[in-house]
Amino acid sequence: MTLALYVPRQSAVHRVPAGGKLLALAVLAVVLFAVPTLPVAAAGLLGVLLVGLGAARLPAASLARQARTVRWWLAGLFVFHALFSDLPTAAVTVLRLLALVLAAAVVTATTRVTEMVAVIEWLCAPLRVFGVRPARIGLVIAMALRFIPVLAERADRIREAQAARGGSARGLRGVRTTVTPLLVQLLQMAHTISEALDARGADDEPPARGRRSPVTAA
Amino acid sequence: MKTKDLAYIALFAAIIAVLGTLPAVNIGPVPITAQTLGVMLAGGVLGARRGFLAVLLFLVLVAIGLPLLSSGAGGLAVFAGATAGYLYSWPVAAFVIGWLTERVWSRYTVVWGVLINVLGGMVVIYLIGVPVLAAVANLSLWEAIVSGAWPFLPGDAAKAFIAAAIADQVRRSYPVIERPQRELAGR
Incomplete structure (x- = not known):
């Protein structure tokens, strides 16, 4: 489980401000959980892969490593839902989580932690009134x-x-x-x-x- | 707040995150996770203020999209889901546990720790989590108790005991909570 995973590249995705990428990640999470259907989950995963491997030119290995850390857990989740719910639910659950894990990986791989932290600092600026x-x-x-x-x-x-x-x-x-x-x-x-x-x-x-x-x- | 306090807060936020990688038991809408063990420890080891902030920091990391919850969930969506109430209850639980722990600090034992963890880590979490579950998942209060509190009793009781045992040992070998000033003055 590696979170400090910045991969330096010259790409449009890298140049998007950290705030924009975090907002996109939040929107993706809301959409994937609000619309739990197979096409949406699959499209989400495909979109994340296109952005990560295509637009951001990240090495496939860096994304695969993130997927590998959650593989047993996703497999267990799939089996659980296949047994106790049904196959489509199992597929949606697993695809959706894989999409989110990879999306978070793309954001962390294209954004320096310092940029990420700067966004939070900016959000917390009003707290200065309380001495923070x-x-x-x-x-x-x-x-x-x-x-x-x-x-x-x-x-x-x-x-x-x-x-x-x-x-x-x-x-x-x-x-x-x-x-x-x-x-x-x-x-x-x-x-x-x-x-x-x-x-x-x-x-x-x-x-x-x-x-x-x-x-x-x- | 000193840098040392910030480091402790960051450490416990990370501990709660890593506890989420342990397999969770999905038994309905709310999973049984090891993460509440981290919440209990944050309060019991760091005290009220830092424990509260550590759990709050963890929730901020979840909110900015890191998949740190035990189900791999993350992002802003979870703060509107069926389990949102449990998440909101965590910082409160850490604060209550920390506050009570500070009160009994000089005579802390595992028994005190278990009592405090049951009150702060179970009663507080159920009191906030169950009504929110009932509201979001459209259950009656009784159904919410059956699916959102009852199945957790054995696991949470075990976690309350483990957290108390760890907090007691840490207190003896590396106490982080400082003695209240008046106790020092009385010596």
């Missing part, structure tokens, strides 16, 4: 986006290590021997990162408006 600094909101989002793949990787590594030793740390013993130490490690990691950020001036108040350096003012 939009730059801090951008920082916390950027950190969460970075933490997700790190956590997924660490969890995978532990699962693999346990499988290699022929055991599984399930139940309460697993909580005591793996989950809590992992959580404590992660808390320490978060603390270390925050100290590193502060050392680089993350906690500084931004310079007041209008007091720019002569270079930028000129």
